[in-house]
Amino acid sequence: MAIRNERVTMQDVARDANVSIATVSRVINKNYNVNEKTRDRVLKSMEKLSFLPNSIARSLKINSTSTIGFVVSDISNTYHISIARAVEDVIEKHNLNMTVCSTGNDKERELTYLKLLMSQNIAGLILNTTGKNNDFILEMNKYIPIILLNRRIDSPGFVGDLVGTDNLDSSYKLTEQLLKMGHRRILVVHGSLELSNGLERYNGYVQAMKDYGIDVGEDYPYQFNSGFTLEGGYQAVEYMRRLPQKPTAVFTQNNMSTIGVLRACKEYNINAPEDISMVAYDTIDNLNLMTTRPTVASYNTHSMGYNAGMAILERIKDPRIPNREFIEQSEIITGNAVGILMK
Amino acid sequence: MAIRNERVTMQDVARDANVSIATVSRVINKNYNVNEKTRDRVLKSMEKLSFLPNSIARSLKINSTSTIGFVVSDISNTYHISIARAVEDVIEKHNLNMTVCSTGNDKERELTYLKLLMSQNIAGLILNTTGKNNDFILEMNKYIPIILLNRRIDSPGFVGDLVGTDNLDSSYKLTEQLLKMGHRRILVVHGSLELSNGLERYNGYVQAMKDYGIDVGEDYPYQFNSGFTLEGGYQAVEYMRRLPQKPTAVFTQNNMSTIGVLRACKEYNINAPEDISMVAYDTIDNLNLMTTRPTVASYNTHSMGYNAGMAILERIKDPRIPNREFIEQSEIITGNAVGILMK
């Protein structure tokens, strides 16, 4: 039992079929002319010895691999994983597979992973970046095609595509819905404003508020940075409870913070829409089975993953495609957690 | 812009530092004696040229890689992904990363993936098998350490560990809870009985029923094979509605079919516990935010992932550890969807 080392190589097949390894290579890679009889003989030997080509050796020679990297803040976030799943379905058809990595939005961890992947010479990269390793990413980008997920890299040097959502628009729409229903004190639970998606969503809120005559300045009390985390959402509710004048609505700007808010509200017995109204960017799993359903901007993650998968395939084939953007439009799904505010 | 090929190699570093590539290799791999001054010089050259070692070449030489394979029926299943996440945390500390694959319980797709991974010479494999490729898995097992996830391979030839749950026990307990509350017509929504976990869970149910004097034979009407899928769960409800004598309770034996049942019940306006009681194997995400909460057998997926990660690391280091089993015990969480049946 246990581990052996002597795998079957092309050498063995060649010997068995009484040809040179070049010929074996040619039947493996189909494309060359090789006599039908010898091909059959080689095929038979491969079968007989249950030969599997060594991708490592092949990769070294041809300078490319058959795996793509999928690097996101948290792979267990249902939003990311369902995109990943769709990517997988696309690339699997081309005999590629996928290495997934969770950075936890940590600069060092992202860098470690990116270096590892670059060492491994991945064929392509789908990246939801922390935004803190742009120099390395640009360097990496010289060798490896990159598709950005949700977060932009604003550098003229970057060449690749972006797959994202209509941050500003949907954020505006969600805020507007609350405003139309009479809400004015709307707590926005945003993410890092140093990330393009965080900032755009925040700006959508600010713009809508401004359009309704409300100025969101530095010391405006109805904003809380959750870092797009579950804990952050939870803390937002605790922050809210301490406010002298409570907000009448809360707008969580990503799925994790929405869950955090929902849990905290459940715990503190804050009911929606009686005590507070809720809207949220991103949907959450099994929303329609839940007691409290915020109005959400829902995205077709399957489509996003499909786009990302196709884009990376195209870019692997031809790395000099001009930069593109695939922006997914939201579907606003009305929940039961939004109420009209009587002034 | 675009893609270049001329990466920095050890050759370049050696030239810059005015040493041989052997020396460069030695400073990279620390372990050898190399003069401090020359080490510094080499280190400086590496820095200056921003050298990254080529893992492919290294792997070819040392005959092992730094990625482990994670092959499951569906990576987007929250149960699997949260195990994967915990595995990632363990192996990342050892500078390993993880290739994930979804087989969809399809024999061919599993085989394709396994061959691809074997070609890529992965360091280890964590596998939730379809159960239909045992021959190849045993062959693969000669070269690559394997940790089985939830599904056994009953072959004396297999060497590796199992990380799983206490299928029979928890299934028995859940069934018993219903029986104690007076339920007798309990629809079991099981999975494939050809898979060890499917069979064990089913047997737990059968045993409990038998202990309460109910014989579950071939033509016993209160059983439905969902294949552990969402659609299967949904169909189970449709099947249930067609039964002349309705069951008073339903026991879904995995998380996907539970969600399917919940959705179908919502759609057909079947309420719990008034119309039907519900217990379920596996928990589901955000259960405590949901309207209808079955009593569930919940598992600590973090612990399972940790065990799987540690086990694979240990087996990579020493492949001839005797077979082990890491069986996770459930926590039964009582929901609001179970009612006492008045006879």
Place this chain on the structure above:
DNA sequence: AAAATAATTGTAAACGTTTTCTTTTTTTAA
């Protein structure tokens, strides 16, 4: 039937590392 061409196969170098075996240099022991 010979020459020209096309099809098939083989030889050997290369990909970028690691590592064994030598060789050179430095240090220690006498």
Place this chain on the structure above:
DNA sequence: TTAAAAAAAGAAAACGTTTACAATTATTTT
């Protein structure tokens, strides 16, 4: 001061493929 031992560094082979080039064999043309 020299011999012996230890430390440091280099040369070259090897890992298992691909592929340019050369060599051989088969086919076509005249």
